[in-house]
Amino acid sequence: MSITVVDHLTEGKAVRVDNFTSPMAPVLQISDLTIAAVSDKGKVLNELVQGIDLSVRPGEMLGLVGESGSGKSVTATAVLDLLPKSLQVTAGNIYLSGIHLGSLSEKEKRRLRGKEIAYMFQNYQGSFTPIVKIGKQLVETIRSHEQVSFKEAKEIALEWLQRVKLPAKRAFNSYPFQLSGGQLQRASLAAALMMKPSLIIADEPTTALDVLTGERVLDLLVDLQKETNCAVFLISHDLTHVLKRTDRMAVMYGGRIIETGPTESVRHNPQHPYTQLLLQARPLLTGRIPEKLTTIPGEPGAVAGQGCPFALRCPSRIEECAQAPVMKPMGEDHSAACHILTAGGEPDNEDAAGGQTNQQVVFC
Ligand SMILES: Nc1ncnc2c1ncn2[C@@H]1O[C@H](COP(=O)(O)OP(=O)(O)O)[C@@H](O)[C@H]1O
Ligand code: SF4
Ligand SMILES: [Mg+2]
Known part of the structure; x- marks a missing residue:
């Protein structure tokens, strides 16, 4: 099967992107993405991320790791097309299953978010409206994307609350403040997965949780990802999470991807x-x-x-x-x-490497 995509750079002409013709074609492809802070008048003030190339394949978990402020969330927000007015994509393209995000109308983008792309944030409280019961919010989300009765939507919501190991009926009838942080993040995982998205973006989903609760939420994410075969883009400042759970990883520094590869290859x-x-x-x-x-x-x-x-x-x-x-x-x-590396992995200059590069490093 091949997919025809509309590339806005070709002024609305449909172009075939051969990259998206195989079953292993990326669910998300980010090409040469640059995002800048801009003034009210649209003048570029400074570039926050530059030349980002990333892809996430079906059923794969890609980790993005980097220090605070390196540009991880800005990148994720651009994928969701939710950048604030003060930030702008100034170059590059984002494709979701071959569809160029820039070619979609606002209505199509809204449909895509929540149905094709789901997200989990550090601020799990923000995933739900505080004054509406969890169940009602889940049912409304399902019914806004699918033609199902209230009863059918309720069954789907209860099933997913159970699958994320919550006491389903109690969680369904609870207001967000009646659940603990870990329970609420599980409920937001249920909300993310119940629409059977092709991609979940999880931006620091466990940072606000205690270590053990965070580990359990990530384990659940991995288990349910395997069951549903959705792709996951896991963003974290914590290298341990990324090493433990992802198939491939990218390392970001100062707004640029500085290394990317299969997680085992980068680890060793x-x-x-x-x-x-x-x-x-x-x-x-x-x-x-x-x-x-x-x-x-x-x-x-x-x-x-x-x-x-x-x-x-x-x-x-x-x-x-x-x-x-x-x-x-x-x-x-x-x-x-890096300048001291040559293609294939040998440092250009052993002295310059200061004995630091190209070592075999074994980590647990
Ligand atoms: N709305 C904004 N306006 C201007 N600069 C921003 C805005 N949001 C984030 N930044 C800057 O962009 C850089 C990357 O931020 P962010 O993507 O949130 O980092 P990370 O998620 O890796 O911690 C930081 O220097 C941050 O201060
Ligand atoms: S050797 Fe140069 S290019 Fe490589 S990481 Fe250090 S400063 Fe950057
Ligand atoms: Mg962030």
Whole structure:
């Protein structure tokens, strides 16, 4: 099967995108996306994310990890086409199952959100209106997307509340404030999954929960993803969550993707100096307490104004780093953007690497 998409850059002419013809074609494809803060008059003030390329395939969980402020939520919000007026997509394209989001009307986008793309946010309270019972909200959502009776919608809602391991009838008849944080995030998972979306965007879904409750919500997300075969875009500042649960991952720094690949490949053979330091800064679960954990030098979030965004903190920095590095293939489906790397994974200059790059690192 092939899908014809309308690309707004071709002024409404339908173009066939061969990329979307295979069953493993991406559910979400982000190409060369740049988002900028703009003034009231539309003048670009500064670019918050630049040249983002990401894809999520059917049934796959893609993790996006990066420090606070690196641009993860801005990217996710652009996919949902919910950027505030002060932010604008200034370049690039977003496709959902081959459909160019920029080509859709507001009505079509609204239909897409909630039906084709569902989302879970850190602020789970915001997923529900506080003064309306959970059940009523779920039923209304179902009926706004599907032609079903109240009774049928109620059955679907109860089934999903049960599938996320909530006491279904009690949750259905509760106001949001009557559920705990973990229960409410489970209810928002039910709300996300019950429309059988092709993609769930989960932006820091467990950050506001205690560790154990957060782990359980993520385990549930993984189990139900396997059952429903939907794709998940899991965004987190917590490397452990991403390493533990995702199939592929991308590492973001200063608004750019600096490394991407199969999670196992990035875990065992990180290429970019930032990814290596990030992995080394994690405590190992070996039972042995290290004398000293590696810390990433410099101020968290310090981004170089030009060239490589990590240059202000990078122990392997060389003169060329004043120019922005491009992504280079490092292995199967694995790439990284750094001047001291050459395609295939060998550092250009062993001395410049300072012994940091291209190490085999084994983490639990
Ligand atoms: N509405 C906005 N106007 C201007 N800058 C913003 C806005 N929202 C976010 N930013 C900036 O964009 C950058 C990325 O933010 P964000 O995507 O929220 O980071 P993350 O989710 O990785 O923590 C930050 O520097 C943040 O201050
Ligand atoms: S070596 Fe240069 S390009 Fe590579 S991460 Fe360090 S500063 Fe960036
Ligand atoms: Mg965020």
